[in-house]
Amino acid sequence: MTAAERSRRPPVFVLVVASLTVAFLAVPLVGLLTKASWGTLWRDLSSPFALDALRLSLICSLWATGLSLVLGVPLAWVLARTRLPGRNLVRALAILPMVLPPVVGGVALLLAFGRDALLGRPLYSLFGIQFPYTTAGAVLAETFVAMPFLIVTVEAALRSMDSRYEEAAANLGAGRWRTFRRVTLPMIAPSLIAGTALTWARALGEFGATITFAGDIQGRTQTLPLAVYLELQSNEGVAVAMSLALLTVSIVVLVSLRGRWLGAIRP
Amino acid sequence: MAGRHQAVSLDAEISVTVGEFELHLDLDVADGEVVAVLGPNGSGKTTLLRTLAGLQPLSGGRITLDGQVLDDPAAKVLVPPESRRCGMLFQDYLLFPHLTAVANVAFGLRSRGASKSEANDRALEWLGRMEVVHLAQSKSRHLSGGEAQRVALARVLATDPKLLLLDEPMAALDVGTRGSVRHRLRCHLAEFTGACVLVTHDPLDAAAIADRLVIVEAGRIAQQGTLKEITTHPRTTYIAGLMGLNLLTVSANGTTLTLPNGATLQAASPASGEMLVVIAPQSISLHLERPEGSPRNMWPTRVSEIHLMGDRVRVLVGDPVPVAAEITAVSLAELGLTEGSPVWASVKATQIDTYPAHGG
Numbered sequence: 001m002t003a004a005e006r007s008r009r010p011p012v013f014v015l016v017v018a019s020l021t022v023a024f025l026a027v028p029l030v031g032l033l034t035k036a037s038w039g040t041l042w043r044d045l046s047s048p049f050a051l052d053a054l055r056l057s058l059i060c061s062l063w064a065t066g067l068s069l070v071l072g073v074p075l076a077w078v079l080a081r082t083r084l085p086g087r088n089l090v091r092a093l094a095i096l097p098m099v100l101p102p103v104v105g106g107v108a109l110l111l112a113f114g115r116d117a118l119l120g121r122p123l124y125s126l127f128g129i130q131f132p133y134t135t136a137g138a139v140l141a142e143t144f145v146a147m148p149f150l151i152v153t154v155e156a157a158l159r160s161m162d163s164r165y166e167e168a169a170a171n172l173g174a175g176r177w178r179t180f181r182r183v184t185l186p187m188i189a190p191s192l193i194a195g196t197a198l199t200w201a202r203a204l205g206e207f208g209a210t211i212t213f214a215g216d217i218q219g220r221t222q223t224l225p226l227a228v229y230l231e232l233q234s235n236e237g238v239a240v241a242m243s244l245a246l247l248t249v250s251i252v253v254l255v256s257l258r259g260r261w262l263g264a265i266r267p
Numbered sequence: 268m269a270g271r272h273q274a275v276s277l278d279a280e281i282s283v284t285v286g287e288f289e290l291h292l293d294l295d296v297a298d299g300e301v302v303a304v305l306g307p308n309g310s311g312k313t314t315l316l317r318t319l320a321g322l323q324p325l326s327g328g329r330i331t332l333d334g335q336v337l338d339d340p341a342a343k344v345l346v347p348p349e350s351r352r353c354g355m356l357f358q359d360y361l362l363f364p365h366l367t368a369v370a371n372v373a374f375g376l377r378s379r380g381a382s383k384s385e386a387n388d389r390a391l392e393w394l395g396r397m398e399v400v401h402l403a404q405s406k407s408r409h410l411s412g413g414e415a416q417r418v419a420l421a422r423v424l425a426t427d428p429k430l431l432l433l434d435e436p437m438a439a440l441d442v443g444t445r446g447s448v449r450h451r452l453r454c455h456l457a458e459f460t461g462a463c464v465l466v467t468h469d470p471l472d473a474a475a476i477a478d479r480l481v482i483v484e485a486g487r488i489a490q491q492g493t494l495k496e497i498t499t500h501p502r503t504t505y506i507a508g509l510m511g512l513n514l515l516t517v518s519a520n521g522t523t524l525t526l527p528n529g530a531t532l533q534a535a536s537p538a539s540g541e542m543l544v545v546i547a548p549q550s551i552s553l554h555l556e557r558p559e560g561s562p563r564n565m566w567p568t569r570v571s572e573i574h575l576m577g578d579r580v581r582v583l584v585g586d587p588v589p590v591a592a593e594i595t596a597v598s599l600a601e602l603g604l605t606e607g608s609p610v611w612a613s614v615k616a617t618q619i620d621t622y623p624a625h626g627g
Binding site for chain 2: 162164165167168169170171172173174175178179182183186187189
């Protein structure tokens with residue numbers, strides 16, 4: 001062994017700790033895979049209970065992702081492209097749900113949108129809209145928790161994009177909206193897609209805010225994570241099967257993001 | 268447009284403050300005229316173009332193009348960039364990387380209301396005019412610098428601007444391709460009927476392309492005029508340096524010129540008061556011994572720097588008269604000069620061109 005090779009070998013202690021970390025991350029997944037009763041997997045997943053949760057999870061998470069796009073992209077643009085006062089405060093507010101315990105988010109939503117609450121009461125008395133114990137509530141909870149991922153990703157992309165391209169578009173006669181659609185959006189597309197996928201994955205996995213704010217009603221607010229938690233106590237096989245479904249989704253998102261992120265780095 | 272007298276197309280009185288930097292200058296450009304704005308980095312050239320394009324609002328003054336007020340803070344008028352007819356060729360062209368060359372050119376046409384097929388046809392026509400129609404379907408990030416410049420020029424000219432703004436159009440190119448690109452750009456500009464402002468720090472670009480030069484230093488006009496006026500009577504050391512000339516400030520009393528450090532030179536024609544003196548580096552001779560014969564100005568000095576420029580050499584000498592002399596590489600070898608060598612410098616009185624420091 002040459003001197004150069006020897007000097008590059010990492011310290012043994014660090015390698016040992018790193019190996020333990022890998023084990024810590026991998027063993028639970030292995031546990032999930034070995035615990036699964038592969039023979040009954042399909043039957044477990046296609047039980048009415050699981051199908052309800054799956055269907056509801058898809059609907060809610062897609063709605064939450066769509067809402068996050070509609071509400072989050074304009075805010076990301078304002079944060080990245082304007083110099084309005086109080087931007088830093090708004091940014092902190094937008095990121096807060098990422099660090100806030102989701103159950104606290106759920107309580108906060110309940111206090112704002114509950115039937116007797118600040119916004120909830122007028123919404124119910126004027127429009128008959130109510131959130132607690134409804135699918136709309138589950139969507140709202142997921143949006144609250146997942147949207148920051150979109151805002152953060154899109155704002156970072158807008159900041160790192162050379163805004164002179166937008167000036168070039170304006171110089172060629174394109175108005176603000178046309179510039180945004182034809183130049184800004186395509187140029188941040190890789191990050192926008194990555195942010196959307198992250199947001200969707202987060203919405204799909206949402207548990208704390210949903211159960212606190214929207215409750216746990218099968219077919220209405222009981223999404224997959226809620227169903228997993230409930231089923232774990234009575235029917236472990238179904239819980240494991242549904243967990244595997246969620247794990248598969250996570251892996252697919254991760255793999256597709258990896259490509260996107262690498263793609264985004266290339267000029 | 269082709270009237271008997273050339274109407275002023277662009278009439279700009281610019282006053283803008285960006286952070287610590289201030290830019291104050293007046294600029295008039297007629298239709299069909301190309302004005303080059305030269306200046307060192309940070310002198311405000313790009314800021315000037317940005318105010319004209321509407322990307323940087325004025326703090327004071329007024330910009331009028333073809334009789335339309337574009338920016339007038341006092342009257343609260345500010346036409347947004349997309350509503351101006353001021354096409355800009357950006358320094359690194361800024362072709363949209365996600366679009367093909369033809370889609371880049373069509374972008375401006377579509378933005379100004381052309382239908383999809385009409386925009387596409389005209390974009391192809393403009394690419395043809397720039398002789399890059401074969402690149403129409405290439406993604407713009409795959410184009411070379413020269414190709415990108417032609418596509419960008421097609422993109423900006425296709426929108427039929429009244430004012431064309433060129434920001435350092437050669438800066439992104441290899442030195443080797445600049446000559447041919449410069450020639451091509453001049454040909455295309457000759458066909459352009461609007462007003463044109465070219466920003467550059469390269470006097471070669473200015474000389475090749477522009478009708479008139481405006482030299483900007485530290486946010487103000489240091490001098491303007493034709494290339495000939497500026498090369499014969501530069502007003503600042505930056506301009507003299509740009510043109511490769513020696514510029515000295517002297518006080519004249521008859522034919523005796525006194526430098527600020529007390530050294531004197533003899534001119535051929537008498538003058539008085541504060542004067543500028545320009546001496547071409549080629550007219551300064553260097554000798555190892557005190558020269559015999561006619562030159563009325565000679566002085567011993569030392570070599571401070573030597574710069575090789577192909578087969579010519581610039582030798583900078585120090586006090587009492589700090590100037591650059593230009594000699595051949597052969598003479599340099601014969602004289603055996605190195606930095607620090609003692610040397611005699613001489614210049615004929617008739618080679619000393621004196622003109623007033625103020626006005627003119």
